Amino acid sequence: MVDDSTKAIYGPTTSRYYFEENVFFSDFKSQTLDTAIHDFHQYNFIQRLNYEYHDLGNIATAISPIFYKLPEQIGVSSGWNSFTPYWDTERVRYYDTQSPFSNMHLVLGGEGRSITDVDYTRNIRPNWNFGFNYRGLFMDKQILRQARGDRNVVSHYYDFFTTYHARDSSYFAFFNFRRMSHIQLENGGVAVEDDYVLEDFFEEFAGTNLVGPQSYDLRTNLHLFHQYRLGKGLEIYHVADKYRQYVEFKDNLRGNDYYDFEFLPNSAVLDRTVFRTFRNELGLKSKRGPLFLNVYWAARNFNIDYKWIDENDIDLETKGIEYYAGARAAFDISSKIRLSAEAEYLLSTNYKAKAAIASPWLDASISRYTYKPGFVQQLYVGTHDGWINDFNNTEATQIQTLAHLRKKSFTLSVGGTVSSIDNYVFFRSDRQRSNQKVLPEQLSVNQFVSSPELRLGFLFWKKLSLSSRGVYSIVSNEATSAIQVPKVFLHGQLAFQDIWVHGNFDFQIGLEAHWQSGYFANGYDVPTQQFYRQDHFMTNEFPLVDVFFNWKMKRGRIFFKYNNVVQAITKTGYIPTPFYPGQINILDFGFDWMFFD
Template sequence: MNSLQALSRLLYKLVLLLFIGYVAQAQVPGGKGGPLSGSKDRKSRTGSSILDDSTKQVYGPETSRFLLENDLLTNRDTTYAIDTLLENIHNYNFVNRYNNRYVDLGNLGTAIRPVFYTPPAQIGTYFGMNVYDLYALTPDKIKYYDTKSPYTYLKYVQGGLYQQLLNLGHSRNINSRWNIGFDFQRLTSGKQYGYTERSERQVDHYGVSAYTRWISSDSAYHILAHFSHQNHWVNEQGGILNTLGTDQSTLLDNFAENAVSQLVPAISGNPPTQMVRGNDYRNNWHIYHQYKFGNGFQVYHIFDRQTQRYDYYDNDNTYSEYASVRGAGNYFYPDVSPSDTAYRYYFSDDTTHDVMRYIVYENRIGLKGKYQGWDYRLYARRRDFKATYTGLYTTTNTEYNPVTYKKGETFLGAWGQYSFKKNIKLYAEAEFLLFRDYKLSGTFESPWFKVSYLSMLYSPTVVQQRMYSNHFRWSNDFSPVSVNQLSGQLTLKYKALTFEPSASISNLANYIYLDQDIKPQQSSAFQIFNVGVSLNLHGKIFHTENQVVFTQTTNNVNVIRMPQWFINSRWYAEGFLFRKALFMQIGIDAHYKSDYYANAYMPAIAQFYLQDEFLVKGYPVIDVFANARVGRVRLFVKMSHINQGLVFGNGYFTTPYYPGQRRTLGFGVLWPLFD
């Protein structure tokens, strides 16, 4: 099927969905409000209740509202309406969804990392297997609803190259004080290269959460609870194999048809006889509850139990099936013995099956309330974790003795917020891990400028300190990482124009990274400078949003790799059509990062590391999109990487030897139901 036929079929489906959405906006009568509603009123602009001609409440985005756990924790007395905006609905890819501030392996659902240095959100010792965090349903993402009618939402995306994304959820009130619901996420993508059948899958993801919210009859006790699960499978490829030293442009010209992957060049048999797979498996039990006394003083408790397991399986370490393709001595895994390059394993010479497990229990108990204009929070936090490394021997196919690393940590902390006026606030936070880490932060925020300061000493991750696998082994006693960061932003508005210059400086010491030999190292002190500017213009019809960031490191330290120039630009027009039956956006997105030696990826331990042989060249990626809303149904059509082969070249690499997504056509529908 050629591109014109595919586009015709897609437009036909879009028109059909628009028609269905237009005729499906039935309104049904409603019920009464209750304690779950909070203080946010549900009135129209005239101040009267939302009524139809029969004086019955109409269900819709304003009558099904939600809050996040952090809103309750910080005494933020607000709830949010269901989103019906068109902004960014076409950005279903996780890289685009976060304004291109992440880099993946060129395909939906693959390992992903931030472009810029980002301090951890909390101090303490964490697992360090983070490359699939963005796909997980974490506690900060769970929405707790108050629905006046059963609420169901559907998001379905059909992308090119066998990409699919499904988000499905349902929530309903059992009574005015109790709500339950669930979220489901399904994500798949097909291989872009190194396949024998076009439909071969690279990523297979399931995620689910079940949640509840309950308030006592006197509104003194409030509980939020949920369980979430993720099962994320990736058929690892290792990037494109380049045994001939071919330049990047030649590799990209016909990579889909002719390229061979570094791991498992061809799958044969059913089930396949050669296989390299990574699996990120997670479960999370989470409870937040609080009790408010008559004077507004509150006590709260947070319980969190997380388990995470990373499995890596490669049943052809010796590459016997494709040694002729790779070439003699051209291996994927590094030497484990400096004196003998024939040994690239510790336990098994033909099969790798490593399992890393991490389980953590965390309890936080605290006091919160208001005092002389301050919203405050005082708490103690306790974390107990255990990490276990296991795998299989070669001949016996039995587990080798597991290696365990466990630890307990106790924290004391305080948080405060002071409101000078409605839009002028001061935030302050302090947390201490006894005898080791600390975090001190402060932010002053106003409509015209924002200034933040962060001072932090945080522990190395478990993975940085301990590794025990078939191809990698280390045991380190690193010092905590030190960071001091000062940032500021101005906001200047004139009519429809907004101009926002920003800058930050980060002083780091003892920064931990994986070097070119994929071994953890600790750096000397260095600085990172960021200077940015955003320029946005929002007229009645035409809009543009632009961002430029310049980054520079000092002291000739080359242990953290970031592009010097980072550019986002969006231009679009929007307005009503067909007597205001249809609201539509049509526009273009562009993104550019300058040349840099981006970190390479090692799937055996799910970590990015430094490399000096592959320059990821700067390349502008241009997408075009059309977003539409009919009633409550939103739809989009998007052509990603439309400039491939037309201008600027035939493609690009996101990560060394991992090509970016080719030109693809995708569409999606977002459909909320309120009955």
């Protein structure tokens, strides 16, 4: 839209977004739309997650954290998490717009890899907004690709959202519906002989262990949050979440030697599990000056349905209700320093507690969790696998600190993460077993991981930046540990950013590098979609170097990125997960464009 002088009056500053948490914590802060070109090239999930995950070598394939992470739930969970980051990274935004707003983000990667992301939102009334988001992930096979459209991954995610508030702000309501359908065509990794060498994984006509199997993860969530002001600084609220996860593995070509065991005598493989939860939380919260307080009570119904199991024949509780009591608190010492704490108790069993400080010179937290193993670790029956366990709850303590020194042209951050875990549940591969090679286990000895960290940043002439991060990890009882991490983890970026041509040519150009020491990275078990501890395949040490160019033009942003420059020279690359070669040297292109009409 334009005014009488034909100058556009709607743009990135007339449409703002915020999150539900901003209203919940009575700390409402909306943000302008992101139009910066800094790191715009970091579109793939490994980069967005700070290289702290490893996948199967292609974008949107099964993915697992390199370092130990605390779970979101202390109660029951499905345990199928290999595609969870593709669900969690889609955080629902709510908007306040003066005009209709839409955004298109498109990535056209080499070898048939593409991402489509479309957003649309508008205010129906000044106090009522509606919108939707769609994300499509379409990845061709990177090994034995027959033609364009020969897919490795097809994923569709979308959400619808709306928010409403009374004109006097006494009542707020947020509603959204989310759905993700994620399909991965399994290949089992590159097929090699027992006496393989690294170069075998990068042969032009390298074969795969499997052709045809398919993993499917379908998730939906219906979410409602609303609150009502009872009096000055006092509000009552209700949160409801209805979640469903459908997991399936099928293979019409039964009998491949790749599988180590056949548990069920079926002519074709079709294993599926459905996990459902419905959580209702009711609470009171208060914000008086710098102090925020919240107490709540929650009930969470759960149910899991296995295709090949009659749940009445087993002792494990596959459906029921969990009751929670919890509290949250925050205190703003100043506009830049916040102390916070939260605690949740699952009646008669588990709990979690966390305290944190956020400030310009120190970010630190301490967490204590006891949580239940996932259902897939406790009970599973499929065509190629089956087990039933009675594992104890896992107990974990984690301390994270990062102290900062910030100057105009120099930043230094020093800290690290310490994790102590008891009764850790994980999957392990044992080649000496006569049938099933990969099974869940619970470790009776303590797992202790210490990861000191150093970050450095330099800015020269206000245009040339150099940033780096280094992590050195020490694992107790490394030879028998359930947790394997690279001893050294390094990342860095050198970039030049400036604005030329009278402010019309805003660009960033540079290179990004990542390196980590070789280690026994977790392997991937195809029929159960689980990552497992193994000790026979050590990933290689390899410098992963990308060259990028980001450019802003009016309301659009464009990037070019050449991936894995070193492989173009050496003809060999890196292996993030055993038997799965990583991204080859290839050129990617992407852009986004905003519309305000």
